[in-house]
Amino acid sequence: MIIADQHLVKKMNQKLILNEIIKNAPISKAKISAITGLNKSTISSQVSSLIKGNIIFEIGRGTSSGGRRPIMLMFNKNAGYAIGVDIGVNYINVILSDLEGYISYSCYQDLEETSFAGMREALFTMIKTAMAHIPDSYYSLIGIGIGVPGFVDYDHQVVFTPNTKWNAINLQRIVQDEFNVPVFIENEANAGAYGEKNFGHAKNYENLIYVSVNIGIGIGIIINNQLYRGTKGFSGEMGHMSIDFSGPRCNCGNRGCWEMYASERSVTTSLTETKKMTHFSCEKITELVNQNDIETLNALENFGFFLGIGLTNILNTFDPEIIILRNDLIESHPIILKSIQNTITSRTYREQSDSCKFVISKLGKDSTALGASSIVIKNFLDNFSITD
Template identity: 60%
Template sequence: MNIADQALVKKINQELLLNQILSHSPISRAKLSEITGLNKSTVSAQVNTLIEKQLIFEIGQGQSRGGRKPVMLVFNKNAGYSIGLDLGVDYINGILTDLEGNILQDCYHDLNELAPEKALEILFSIIKGFLNQLPDSPYGLTGIGVCVPGLVDNNHIVFTPNSYWSQFELQSLLQQEFNVPIFIENEANAGAYGEKKFGSASNFNNLIYVSISTGIGVGIIINNELYKGINGFSGEMGHMTIDFNGPKCSCGNRGCWELYASEKALFKSLKHRVSYQEITNLVQQNDVDTLSSLQNFGFNLGIGLTSILNTFNTEAVILRNHIIETQPIVLNSIKNTVSSRVYPQLNYQYELIVSSLGKNAPALGASSIVIENFLDIVKV
């Protein structure tokens, strides 16, 4: 076996062992050998390498079935840190995480229709704030993950129909300023990945994540893998036509789903521009107009979700929207609409679930992309 082949085998073995330690920590060398099928000398050698790289460490002895008690191994979640940033149409949500995705610091900024240059200034300020609070660690900041609501191709923002982020070459700007790996992803894709890694979707192999805000974005996971299409543009189902005579959309098409079922469409249907809290107050007062608007919001969402379920036949659909999370009438309306329209054969074979991570789902997904890249590079 040549040197290149030996290096590849070592990398594969390290990845296998590290994944098992991540999943079953604390775990002994003997148990790793049993689970992976690797011989004890290979396990011992690769574990020692991972310890030298400070990716894992030993803790006290575990239970013994007879003979010497085993020394247990634990993943070093504090070996480095990651930043995840969700750049919305009118907000920036940032998080600092350890290598297990635990949120150590967070920062939310409402952009309030600020000029693009000012929004970029706030973005840089958030990152610098996290860096100032970064704990000491062997690897420091391992990278920055960014997600935006729009088309993203190979870390390049191609088009953001409802915001101005596409006018910046964000990857190069951030790379020059912070000198760490930069990853840029679509917001719904990142949200789907976050829910799969850390949220309510962890037990599903096939799922759809639907982000509903100013527009509608869809993240697709098939057989545990994020599906992005050949150019990374999959999931733009907010722009599927549901009314071919409908009004013109910001994407250039007419009658797009998000014109009827986005949060922006809901607020437009209300008599007065209100806040989330005011919607809650009006619901508690049984305000007929508000209840009717929420019911219609759920109905319009259900129309599009029926097409998605009929197309993908997934185990679950994860819904991310503050109003759906706080107003049960909307989720009930969605469920009623879908169940009355979806193929009868699909009924009760899918789950409609509210996001368990809320607003942090996309930022967590972006952060986990950074973490996985770091762990892949640092092996061997």
């Protein structure tokens, strides 16, 4: 005879009830019972535990379907806070979010120093500043999620970053030792895809591709609502897909990689040559576009063309419902998205390109950091358990 583990059953019931409150709050115990099929005494005792654990609370009384109006239950989104970090090749973005992903504090810093030691100092300072902004709450900081621009394996090890050359870095342990909370490391594009899926444009899509264009290009793949990581966790490195087999050598070892033609760096390199200027910011490019500067408009048109070449390959490979593009220049200059669309429609069957939406990121520069914080929140709630 199999004897059910009473403790495990209680834990599973509690998780089921908490999930319903998170999804459907404000909600009554009777409604939870109707949805889950659990009896009222089980629900009452678990709700008491969850209230004691400060993860839910009661509000007034809802509408009645006859008889006494019920007390409604709410999810306490302020029970704890997560820190989400986006470490780019040349910047760090840190956000502090509640348990529903609302940002209560954020800070952004350009990085002069791309060595790991230089980055770590800035990272620790920024995390400490974010921690100082955590409001009074029962669980305070529940964890730190970090998106990095490179190869991250299933054990949260940063195996290699092609643009900053970090090798075999145990970033999870380094951050955990300093802050003593759970730490999760994810590839920046995977985290961005996760952010858009949870809080952005992709909430209602099951199959999506998130394309992050910065110094390099990374993509996050979600298939049937699940992040696709590949065997070792290295999927989505399509910035290193060759679009010219005899092209110049890339940092990754391949030749003619897509990101050598279609990254932000390719735009600034081409403008540096044509405009004889050394430093181009997004603001400077906007100023030149506003002056109808032909060379700048050509550079942006070319940027869109090369993005379109790689995106055509992605469309042919995955047939996704939606492709979400994340890049400051694309978000500021519609000419680039137009050029992308022109390139794709001239190279694909109409039915194929028409069935996929191309949109710019809803979360903008916070997509990776929010995705990283949502990994922390999911882990906290998945493992949440209050015992009597």
